[in-house]
Amino acid sequence: MDKKKTVNINMKQYGMILALIVVFLIFAAMTGGKNMSPANINNLIMQNSYIVILAVGMLLCVLTGNIDLGVGSIVAVCGAVVGIMIVDYKTSMWVAIIAALAIGTLSGMFVGFFVSKLSIPPFIVTLATMLMGRGLTYTLLKAQTKGPLPANYTYIGAGFLPTVKIPFGGGTLDLVSIGAALIAFAFIIISEISSIKTKKKYDFPVNPLWQTIVKVGVIMIIVWFFFYKLARYNGIPFVLVIMGLLVALYHFITSKTVAGRQIYALGGNAKAARLSGINTEKVFFWVYTNMGIMCAIAGIVLSARNASATPKAGDQFEMDAIASCYIGGAATSGGIGTIIGAVVGAFIMGILNNGMSLYGWSTDIQKIVKGAVLLGAVTVDLLSKRKK
Amino acid sequence: MADYILEMNHITKEFYGVKALDDVNIKVKRGEIHALCGENGAGKSTLMNVLSGVYPYGTYSGDIVYHGAVCQFHNIKQSEAKGIVIIHQELALSPYLSVAENVFLGNEQTGKKGVIDWTKTHKRAQEMLAKVGLENENLNAPVSSLGVGKQQLIEIARAMAKQVELLILDEPTAALNDEESKRLLNIMLELKKHGITCIMISHKLNEISYVADSITVIRDGKTIETLDKGKDEINEDRIIKGMVGRELTNRYPERTSEIKDNIFEVENWNAYHPDDPNRHVIQDVSFHVKAGEVVGFAGLMGAGRTELAMSLFGRSYGQKISGTIKINGKQVLIRNVRDAINNKLAYVSEDRKNYGLILIDTVKGNMTLAALRNFFSKKGIVNKNDEIISAENYRKKINVKTNSINQSVSSLSGGNQQKVVLAKWMMTQPDILILDEPTRGIDIGAKYEIYCIINDLAKAGKAILVISSELQELIGTCDRIYVINGGHICGELTREEVSQEKIMKCIMEDNGKEE
Structure with missing residues (x-):
């Protein structure tokens, strides 16, 4: 009986965190410790906050076995709405924030409706929202940057x-x-x-x-x-508080609530989930609606940090968010992945970006490295699973 | 001295230190049908995978002697080149390609320069299909439009196209009904006349005694014995004894039924096909089940039994559903699966891999899934400790063989997977359980355990509905049997009067009426 009372910690669970530390230390060596400076640590958090927020929402989509390609565009739309309301219409910052959250929620419900009620593949629906959102942003902003945003608003992203x-x-x-x-x-x-x-x-x-x-x-x-x-x-930084609360909330939802378990079950086997009493349509609808809300939050944080709304805002954020989930151990087929994994994945991407910038590599080279890291991380993950 | 086409000598194959095959010997005579019997996990499929090169030479020890020469296959292509073709349980057809394309899948009929010669393809496909009795099939129809039985035959036609000399069939009739099975077995006998040797893995002992010339029994990775028709006495009891290592005096556990009041009543139930609102799939079905009673639904494949069960279970099948359901005498409205669960209804699907289990999840996660909301959570927050305790209880209670409840269900054998699905529904604390093919594809030992679970549930006052294609099983376990044909009930037989002949007679007479 006594023998069974202890069990060794599963190292695989912590492999990603170790990878994160290793990557960080490599860049510390390459940059002579520049990336460990207080200012840079602060930057690391502020620069990655919106990717982390998006990765948290994206993980739920990935758990269902799908992705959301429209994320970057919706971030831009929400930022544009805030910019126009505050700068052009002089509304209070709170009204603008509520409007942005409403727009994000509506866009999420739009995707959710097509995905759940009409069973259109999410890849197609969100490819459409990606194009429509970007076009809408350019139209709203007349292809110009809207700013500057007032200090009480920029506090959200830079305070x-x-x-x-x-x-x-x-x-x-x-x-x-x-x-x-x-x-x-x-x-x-x-x-x-x-x-x-x-x-x-x-x-x-x-x-x-x-x-x-x-x-x-x-x-x-x-x-x-x-x-x-x-x-x-x-x-x-104020964004750390937002980020921390969201990560804690979604970690709780995915690991300790019935709703969370339903998402995993749906991703693992939708037919079996349905026959177990899970309303899969409803799950899909809320997962995508939630993604819309997260886009709005990220859009607010991003525009606050930039103190302006730009038409190109959030460009390719969806790719970073999706990559974060997969680097963090989520499965493309759905049903596998954790919030903590996605957050660690986002920080691995962030540390790479940040370290390479400090070291003086151009963004072009950075993309090559990021692509290679994504491929490498997923390959190692899958091969190690296959060996079992 | 007999003429052996194949001898496998002293085959030993290990997986991570566990011997799946331990010094197995099998000799197959030229032109015979050789049956390979054994419980699930006994090593039958592993042995065939060694033979066909799925497990390449070097990963096992022992010799494969084929046509008198030692062979070392490194992959399936090499074994196929020598005329050894294996047809797996899960068919390897490409559903949207045509019949002709599938017959030559991986073996395309090309002219010069590697371009496909369609005239040749069609002409030869026609020849191959004729050999398996499918000469009237439309060569251009997509394979998915055919039934499983015909798809199985197309697999065989495909093997013929590869100049097969030794054909291996892994549980060929597992998904077929009695009629289709019979047809397949007759084609095997036909192939035998043309000099093709067959190895057939099967659980169905009546089929084995019908076609097999000799039988090799494997248990726990070891050869137990080989029986020859004509020389040895071949009967089911003898084979079962070899397979399980003990005499199963009774394949169905004894039960004294204590039948109480009506608990589940269905009246005038109708349902239409989900894609075709004019196809009346379930027609005016009325039946009842009492507490403590085990009621069977017999019928041929496609009779509408699964469709009936799923339409009752929260309208999971069909459209334009009408009719009334009474539970404990009170009419209830069941619009979705959640309503069904809340009304203490449970449905164990016939297809455990696609509809029953989340294969990537753990034993525990699967067991608690359906009961999560009602029994393992408060205000939407899961109580993980209760979950672990409950899963552990059920693991012991119904003897699920697993290292831990955190093991993934995909690594369990079919019988244990089925027990996990049963546990999942027992956890919802149902009063009425619909078990759809509860013992499909699992070995005799596990079947017996499932029957015991059914008996225990009935004893606890649950109403149980069993759908099964094995008439023997229904007769052995049920108090009463409804015979379903063409979407309606065409007969009702009590335990005392039921027999296989009577069930078939019901179906035949009903078919006669329609024509």
């Missing part, structure tokens, strides 16, 4: 939480960031202990103590690294 700075080692240190890191530590430790407790209560096998300690330790080091760097810069 920081209030800080309490003290002098520290030739610079300053923000105590709010340090506090956030400590709260995160407490949260990680408490949730780990409670999970071990429930496992023991139900007599399930637990991981050996040293493995748990190593795991928690590594996570805490990563968390500390990020927050310390942020503390040395300007504190916690």
Whole structure:
């Protein structure tokens, strides 16, 4: 009986996080540590926030075995709506934000209607929204950049939480960031202990103590690294809060709710899911509607960060979001993938982009490398599964 | 000395240290039909895959002697070049290509310069089809427009086109009804007359005794014995004994029925084909099932049994559905699967891989899927601990052979997969279970266990509907049997009066009426 009480941690689960660390360290070596500077860590988060937000929404589409190609265009439409309302019609920022969210939701419902009620393949429907959205953006903006957007709006994409700075080692240190890191530590430790407790209560096998300690330790080091760097810069970016909340929410939905399980079941075998009482039409509809909402949020963050709405905004974001999901271990056939995986995938892409820019490689070369990394990551993932 | 076309000597094949085949020997005489019997997982398919080069030379040990020479096949092409053709259980036809194209799939009839010669293709396809009794088939029709039985024959025609000398059929009649099976078996006998040797893997013992000249029984990767027609006494009990290693004195467990009140009543049920609103698939069907009763639905393939079950189960099949369903005497409205589940109805599909299971998911994930909303969650949030405990309980209760409930169901054998599907529906705590072909494609030992589960459920006061193409199985397990033909009920037989002949008579008489 005692033998079964412990089980080793499945290393594959953490392979992506290790890859992320390795990629980061390689660029640290190549750029002489430039990518580890507080300013760059801050940039990394701000630059990737919208991709992470989109990847979270995209993962749900990928779980159903499909993708959404219209994402980048809808991001641009929502940004354009905000720009026009604030700049041309002088509406309040809140009205503009609500309008953008409404437009995003409607576009998602539009896709959802065709996909679920009329059973048109999502690839086709979203290829159409990609073209229509881009065209609509150019029309709305008359092919010009709309700006500048006011400071209270740009706070969403470029602002920081209030800080309490003290002098520290030739610079300053923000105590709010340090506090956030400590709260995160407490949260990680408490949730780990409670999970071990429930496992023991139900007599399930637990991981050996040293493995748990190593795991928690590594996570805490990563968390500390990020927050310390942020503390040395300007504190916690507001987008990090949005991103963190969304990631936490969707992680919860996919892993702990019936709705989440229904998405996985649908992706695994739609016919069996239907015969198990899952309304697959409804699942499809909400997955795509949700993607529309996420596009609106990303559109708001992006336009706030740029302080303007541009017709080319969000160009090819769909590809980055889709690639993030696949790099993060999602299956093209559906039914397999996690939110955390997609987020890690997005950061691997982000670290690559960022590192290569710092090293001075052109965006052309960056695309070659990104393509190769996508292909490599998925190939390794699939081959390792096949061996089993 | 007998003339052997094939000898496989001391074949041993391991998968990751587990011996799937352990010193297997089999000798096949030229021109005979040789049956290969064994439970699922006994190693029959593995042995045939070794023979045909699916597992290349070098990955196994032992010798394959074919036409007196030792062969080392590295792939299927090499074995096919020597006239060994295997037809797998899952047909390898391309559904939208025509009959003629499929006959020469991978073996295209080309003229000079590798361009397909269509005249030659059609002429030769006609010849090949004639050999399997399909001379009247439209060569240009897409294969998907034909029934499974004919598709199977086209596979054989395709083997003929490759100059087959040794034809291997892996459970050729698994998806066929009695009539189609009979036709296939007769064609095998016909091929035998033309000097083609056949190896047939089959679970159906009556078919084996009908066509086979000799029988090799395999159990747990070892050859148990080879029986020759005429020399040894061949009967079902003997073969079963060899397969399971014990005498199954009764293939159907004993049950004393305690039948209570009517629990499920269907009146004047009608349904039309989903693609064709004029095709009346289910016609005025009325029946009832009592608590604690096991009721069978007998009928030929295409009689409408599955369609009836699925249209009842939340209108999962058909359109323009009409009729009433009463549960415990009260009329209920069941518009979708969720309503059905909430009304304590469960349906175990005949096609577990496509409609029953999510193959990439775990045993646990599959077991709890249908009951997730009603029994494993509060306000939409899943209680994972309850899930694990329940899945673990059912694993033990109905003896699912798996290392852990976190194992993927795709790695389980057919019988264990079927148990997972049963567990999934038992977890929804139903009062009425419709089991559609609950033992299709699973071995005798697992079948017996499934029958025991059915009995336990009936004993617990559930109403059980069993749909099966094996009449013997219905007779062995049911209290009452409805005979379905052409979408309506054409007879009802009680346990005391039922026999295979009576069921077939019902169907024949009904067919006579229509003509």
